[in-house]
Amino acid sequence: MKKFKIKDIFSFLIIVSIFVGTLTSCTSDDSESINSSAPPVINNVSIASAGDLVPTTVGYANNVYIIQGSGFSTLEKIYFNDVDTYFNPTMVTDTDIFVNIDQNTPYENASSELKVVTKGGTVIYPFVIAPPAPQLTRGFQPVNAAEGEQITIYGDFFLDPVVSFGSTEATIVSNTLTEIIAIVPAGGDKKYITVTTISGDVTSTYAVGTALYDDIWYGGFAPPEWNNHVYETNNTAAQGTTYFKKDMGGWDNVQGEWSWDDQIADYAGIRMSLKGPDGSKLKLVFNGNWSDDTAPIITLTSEWKEYYFTWAELLDAGHVQNISFQEFTGNGGEYYFDNFGYILK
Structure with a gap:
């Protein structure tokens, strides 16, 4: 079977678009009648990418595809999953159609069909519109x-x-x-x-099984109420549905409860999700080492971000005893905390 390359088809379409007026004027009435009455046929569909065209029966919105077959010269309509899809007439020949799948094309509970309508008839071709990656x-x-x-x-x-x-x-x-x-x-x-x-x-x-906080606290490390932090439950959490926040003054802190966990042989360190004012900073005070000059200073953004710290970054810790934070810009702001847990080795 002869392999077609996209550049060959595209070059041909450019020539067609330049001379389409001339070709139309030179076509006899009999030829127009024959082309108009020929029913369309779809042989295959390929994504418009460099190199050899690879037929597919699965497409994605906002991507250009090439429909190959015959009888397309009198094209009137294209439908993907029953959605009327725009096409550029200058990108159509009797054997090829370049078309971009509309971004609003449904992919759930849909017909999974490509329909091409010409003056000569209608052809339906099995074609699945897939969602973006999960x-x-x-x-x-x-x-x-x-x-x-x-x-x-x-x-x-x-x-x-x-x-x-x-x-x-x-x-x-x-x-x-x-x-x-x-x-x-x-x-x-x-x-x-x-x-x-x-x-x-x-x-x-x-x-699974690595949480210290996943909407509830485990192991007794929860910040006591005197921290004046607030828990909120909604769909803006970094993980699950519930996070906590505190409006912190400059150099203020959030202190976790004192506890003990030395069953950490399976873990490489700890993780957490944080956010705050853009460019704001928190000092991670681990196991009560408030004077540790090597403690991580975390620069935050206004969007949730997951942070990871190895035991080596935490004074080669052999246990977890306390997790606290200090505001470290002196300017204060509202800080958010979620998704505390261990990192598997």
Whole structure:
């Protein structure tokens, strides 16, 4: 089979667009009648990319595709999943159509059909519009779920998802495009969660069973009430649904409770999600070492960001006893805290 390259087709289309008026004026009435009555035929569809054209039956919005076949010279309409899709008439020949899939083309509960309408008739071709690759927006909750318990995964573009804990596929109880409820399988502890769809996959940045805070505190490290911090529950958390914040004055602090955890052999360090005024800074005061000149100074942005600190960065700690923060610009501001936990080795 002869292979076509996009540059060959595109060059031909340029020639067609330049001489389309001449070609139209030179075409006889009989030829027009024959071309108009010939029903369209779709042989294949390929994404418009450099190199050899590779036929596909799956497309993505905001990408240009080449429809190849015959009988396209009298093209009137193109539909993807029943959405009337714009096309440039100068990018159409009798055998090729260049078309961009509209960004608003639905991909859920859709017909999964490409329809081409010409004066000679209509042809329908099986063609799936896939969503973008799945995303995790607020991770999963609870992080410390046990085998057989349900977790909720928060994200987007969860069309016909498969959920895996490590290499073990989990049972899905229910799902929408933005949430999945799944059951933790046997052996799911200390495993990362992956969501896979037709468009790709995404894996959590932390593992099951590694939380110190995932909407609730574990291990007794919660900041006491006298810190005057506030917990908020909504869909703007970094993880799950609940985070805490404090309006801190210059050099003010948030102090965690004193506790003890020396069962950290499986871990490489700790993690946390923070945000604050752009360019603001917090000093991480770990295990009560307020005078530590090597303590991490964290520069924040106004968007949630996950931060990681190894034991080596924390004075080669062999245990966790206290997690506190000091405002470190002197200007103060509103600071947000979420998603505390361990980093697996």
